[in-house]
Amino acid sequence: MIVSYTLFMNHSTQTLLHSNTYANLATVSPDGQPWNTPVFFAYADGAVYWWSPIAAQHSQNIEHNHRVFMTIYDSTAPEGHGVGLYCRGVAHQVVDSELTEAIAIYNSKAQQFQLTPSDCMGVAPTRLYTMPITEAWTNSEDSIDGYYIDTRKKIVFKI
Numbered sequence: 001m002i003v004s005y006t007l008f009m010n011h012s013t014q015t016l017l018h019s020n021t022y023a024n025l026a027t028v029s030p031d032g033q034p035w036n037t038p039v040f041f042a043y044a045d046g047a048v049y050w051w052s053p054i055a056a057q058h059s060q061n062i063e064h065n066h067r068v069f070m071t072i073y074d075s076t077a078p079e080g081h082g083v084g085l086y087c088r089g090v091a092h093q094v095v096d097s098e099l100t101e102a103i104a105i106y107n108s109k110a111q112q113f114q115l116t117p118s119d120c121m122g123v124a125p126t127r128l129y130t131m132p133i134t135e136a137w138t139n140s141e142d143s144i145d146g147y148y149i150d151t152r153k154k155i156v157f158k159i
Contacts, residue, residue: 012083013138013155016072017043025050026069027061027091035061041072042109047132048087049094049106051115053125066090068131084139086152089131096121102128 022038029035037058039050048070052059062068068091073084094102096117103115106128120128137152 013085016074016083016085020072020074023048023050023070023072025058025091026071027058028065028067029057029061030064040110041070042106044105044108047130048089049102049128049130051106051113051120051126051128054127055125059127059129062091062129066092070131080148082139086137086139087131087133088135089133091129091131094120094128094130099128102130 021040023041024036025039026034026036035057037056039052039058041048041050043049054060068089070087070089071084072087073082075082077083099117099120103117103120107114115128118124119126136155138155140151140153142149142151
C-alpha cells in the first residue's frame with residue numbers, strides 16, 4: 001500500500017512538484033563515490049516516482065544504499081528568484097503489488113513513455129522507482145547587516 005501524507009508547502013513549492021519535468025537524484029556508490037543524475041519524475045502523496053534502467057549507475061547505487069537526495073528547481077527562473085525543493089528519502093523499486101497505482105501516477109505526467117507493468121517487472125531491463133520524501137526543505141532568503149543570505153526552511157509533514 002502506498003502511504004499518503006501531506007507536505008505543508010507554499011504555492012511556489014507545490015508548483016515546482018507538479019510543473020517541473022526533471023529532478024536531480026543524488027546517490028552514493030558502494031565505494032562511497034557520489035553520483036548525480038537527472039530523472040523525469042512524477043509526484044503524488046508525498047512520494048516521487050521515476051523510471052530507470054536497472055543497470056544505470058543510480059539504480060545500482062540504490063540497490064546498495066537506499067538513502068538518496070533529490071533537488072527540484074526551475075532552471076529558467078531569473079537569478080535571485082528561483083525556488084528550490086530539497087528532498088531526502090529512502091528509494092526503492094516499486095514492488096509488483098503496488099505497480100498499478102504507481103504506474104498510474106507516473107503515466108499521469110508522462111507523455112512519451114506510457115508505462116505498463118511489463119515495462120517494470122520480470123525480464124524488462126527497467127524498473128519504476130519511488131522515493132517517499134522523509135525530509136524536505138525549500139529555499140528562503142534573509143539578510144545580515146544588509147548582505148543577502150540564502151537559507152533553507154524545513155517543510156512540515158503530516159501523515
